[in-house]
Amino acid sequence: MSTTATNSTSSSSTVSQSEYNALVLASLIPLHAVLVGLTWILHDYVVTLEDEIRYIWPQKFNFSKFMFIWIRYYRLVLHSCSSMLFRFTSLLAPTLLRQIFVLRWILSSVWLVQGPFGVLKLSCNFGSMQSMDVPNGQALLTYPWSPLLILFKVAAFNFILFCGSIAGFLWILIFNHSRRAAVIASVIHLDLPGCPSVHSGIEWAQWVPATIFEGILFAFALAKTLESSISSLRRKKRLSLFELLLRDNILYFFGITAILVFNNVNLVLHTNLALTKTSLKLMVVTVTHIPWFSYGPFHAAVGVMTTRMLISLRKATIEKSVVDMASAESETVEMMNTGAQKSIPRLRSLADSDTIVFGGDSGGTL
Numbered sequence: 001m002s003t004t005a006t007n008s009t010s011s012s013s014t015v016s017q018s019e020y021n022a023l024v025l026a027s028l029i030p031l032h033a034v035l036v037g038l039t040w041i042l043h044d045y046v047v048t049l050e051d052e053i054r055y056i057w058p059q060k061f062n063f064s065k066f067m068f069i070w071i072r073y074y075r076l077v078l079h080s081c082s083s084m085l086f087r088f089t090s091l092l093a094p095t096l097l098r099q100i101f102v103l104r105w106i107l108s109s110v111w112l113v114q115g116p117f118g119v120l121k122l123s124c125n126f127g128s129m130q131s132m133d134v135p136n137g138q139a140l141l142t143y144p145w146s147p148l149l150i151l152f153k154v155a156a157f158n159f160i161l162f163c164g165s166i167a168g169f170l171w172i173l174i175f176n177h178s179r180r181a182a183v184i185a186s187v188i189h190l191d192l193p194g195c196p197s198v199h200s201g202i203e204w205a206q207w208v209p210a211t212i213f214e215g216i217l218f219a220f221a222l223a224k225t226l227e228s229s230i231s232s233l234r235r236k237k238r239l240s241l242f243e244l245l246l247r248d249n250i251l252y253f254f255g256i257t258a259i260l261v262f263n264n265v266n267l268v269l270h271t272n273l274a275l276t277k278t279s280l281k282l283m284v285v286t287v288t289h290i291p292w293f294s295y296g297p298f299h300a301a302v303g304v305m306t307t308r309m310l311i312s313l314r315k316a317t318i319e320k321s322v323v324d325m326a327s328a329e330s331e332t333v334e335m336m337n338t339g340a341q342k343s344i345p346r347l348r349s350l351a352d353s354d355t356i357v358f359g360g361d362s363g364g365t366l
Contacts, residue, residue: 015187023187026197030294037300038079044304045076048311055314068310075303082296161213168209176203197292204268211260218253225250252309259301266290 015023052072059065187196 015190020190023190023192023196023198026292027192027195029291030195030197030296031193033293034079034082034296037296038083040297040300041076041079041303044307045072048308051311051315055311055318059314064310068307071303071310072307075299078299079296158217161216165209165213169206172202172206172209176206195294197294199267199292204264206267207260207264211257211264214253214257214260218250218257221250221253252305255305256302259298263295263298266292 056065056068184196184198187198190196
């Protein structure tokens with residue numbers, strides 16, 4: 001009773017009671033959404049733990065293994081800390097609370113750009129190298145350089161796009177962060193559960209660079225997949241590792257692109273407020289009936305799809321190695337059997353003629 005009265009009194013000078021109730025409701029939704037994301041991550045972790053132990057742990061420690069561990073366990077720690085932090089926001093000072101939420105937002109946002117998209121870029125380059133069957137060592141001296149130059153141009157173009165998306169993302173992030181304190185200054189003192197669900201400025205453009213970059217990657221992967229699929233159908237050839245990688249990338253690119261587009265549309269609709277000296281006009285949710293639920297589900301979806309793609313790639317690589325070894329052994333056995341079958345009639349003819357051969361063609365006979 002006293003808490004409600006205090007809240008009403010403290011908020012009367014800045015927002016009305018209806019606006020305060022809307023702020024409380026808008027702040028409660030992300031608290032439940034982050035729990036949904038944490039549940040999804042834990043479920044995926046339990047389901048894929050066996051594959052991780054079988055295909056990832058025996059691998060030598062390298063950059064790809066480090067990125068897998070980072071993406072998989074950092075998002076788990078991030079969602080766990082977010083869930084606990086949202087439950088104890090009322091015990092923290094407003095200034096400290098503001099800095100904690102801004103720091104968490106920056107770390108999670110930078111991870112989303114550098115982590116999965118960096119892994120995707122490495123995966124695409126790996127798939128291109130696999131499809132070209134580029135030799136190593138002395139064989140490079142006699143290898144035609146045209147495919148290598150094409151690969152270098154593609155990698156350089158993708159790297160420029162990647163750096164441009166990061167630069168645009170960080171600029172918008174810093175711009176929004178420098179004005180975040182002023183945006184939530186009128187509501188930070190209110191007894192709201194969690195972080196105030198208030199957006200303004202150019203926050204709607206936060207994910208536009210990543211969406212453009214992802215759209216270009218998706219178009220490239222789609223074109224390459226169509227080309228390789230048509231070629232395989234004509235030759236009646238089984239899917240190779242490169243084609244399998246492209247297929248997984250298609251699913252991954254489509255999923256990430258869909259999430260980014262949904263995130264952009266949702267954020268544009270919710271960055272629909274105007275701050276005045278006396279009142280705060282909240283966003284209108286009646287357009288789509290979709291409230292702002294924070295980036296929690298987005299973090300979970302990106303992490304789940306990235307780790308599953310990496311596990312699938314590693315599994316396909318191991319299975320391809322096993323198939324290649326088995327085919328090589330079968331070819332060796334077949335060659336040995338063929339050679340033995342050819343040598344048996346010769347030995348029989350030599351035995352029938354009572355002739356012993358010394359030193360091949362240069363030797364004598366008895």
